[in-house]
Amino acid sequence: MKKLYYAAHTYMIIGLVGGLYYRELTKLNDFTGDSQLGLVHTHVLALGMLFFLIVLALEKVFTLSAGRLFNAFFWTYNAGLALTVTVMTVRGTLTVLGHPTPAIAAHIAGGGHIALTVGLVFFFINLGKRIAGAPAAADLDARPQATGR
Structure with missing residues (x-):
């Protein structure tokens, strides 16, 4: 859980x-x-901070990190976001400074978006498996309660 908190x-x-x-x-x-460059701020806060805060809450409920795909999701998603945001920052900076953007930047950004997508696929597969393995709410209600005596 600390890994998710530190990422957020x-x-x-x-x-x-x-x-x-x-x-x-x-x-x-x-x-x-x-x-x-004007989009970097909101992209990082939404796709980084807010997303990982939501994942942190889901971790608390479903123990996502116990799933086989958790590390694949975590590192692939982070690599994709880092790559995407880096290219956005470089392109935005070059635009503000009046320089042309190299054509390769679009390909690198595309790679970042692909990594983000693969990371999200890993996340949803892992989440689906953890939800399927979680006890139903009715099962939790049927457990004997401690009486405190």
């Missing part, structure tokens, strides 16, 4: 720093147009 916390910091970086870089360069 790290993405919170990266998201806030990304927002600050966008604000300061565009202000220093008198840039008023659109760039991918």
